[in-house]
Amino acid sequence: MEGLKACTTHSPPLHTSKLIRRTALNRVFALVYACAIIGLLYRHALKLNNYTTSATFLLSLFVFIADVVFAFMWATTQSFRMKPILREEFPENLEREPPMGVVNTALSILAYDYPTEKISFYISEDGGSQLTLFAFMEAAKFATHWLPFCRKKNVVERSPDVFFASDHPFTLCSETEEIKVHI
Template identity: 35%
Template sequence: MATLSLHTCRVQQPHATINRIHIFFHFTAILFLLYYRTTCLFLEKNVPTLAWSLIFTSELILTIIWILIQAFRWHPVSRSAIPENIPGGIELPGLDVFVCTLDPKKEPTIEVMNTVLSVLALDYPPEKLSVYLSDDGGS
């Protein structure tokens, strides 16, 4: 028995090419900057060593973080759900939705009620859906 996929996943090719070119140029510039910092730190005599090494360390940390973030841009993916492939007659689990509020000045009452009404309008069996509204009572 073949199972149907509940979602599709495809690579956004035009965006991937543009992103990869940008990543390549940006990475090249970062390597030149790190090379410059390294050579100035170890080869020149009149460089303030503490400040220069702190700048070099911060740039090295930010480079590592930047490299880790680029994985999402190197292979951008577009996903879409296919609800038609959900098999009929399956037992849906119970769903609890908690809407927490804090301050009526930051979260107006009308917006909170719109959120609650949106949750209640979900296409889900009403006997399986529970909505809880929590207020801290601060004001």
């Protein structure tokens, strides 16, 4: 373990958070409100013993149940108010996939020649940038020309990234109508 150094990369933050100043006021308010709810439920419990007719008892019981439900709902929301924070997100610091990688992935999947009734492909890109959406739309437009060309010319490697790469020259054989990629 002596030879290992600690990795100290200073990457930009994805978000920051800070405590809001009204935290103490929220806690005091919650204490006062909890005391008021306990007092209300205690008053309902005492009044339930004093009713002589069943109709007033039943009505009072329904009000008591409604107040218990209300108290439960209020108590479950207090965790958000005991330590309120303010967040600031920095989406520009997220690492996004290059649009050409997205386009090549989409075109490679579209190039599969499977029957559509047997298999479906769904491409999901979670970055959500406008540039990536534009890249998907352009890939779909390009695919309407590229894929019929590949099928007609018997192009085996249908990824445009490989096909148009400078280190992989290609030749068109006019007799067989095949494109051969020299690797």
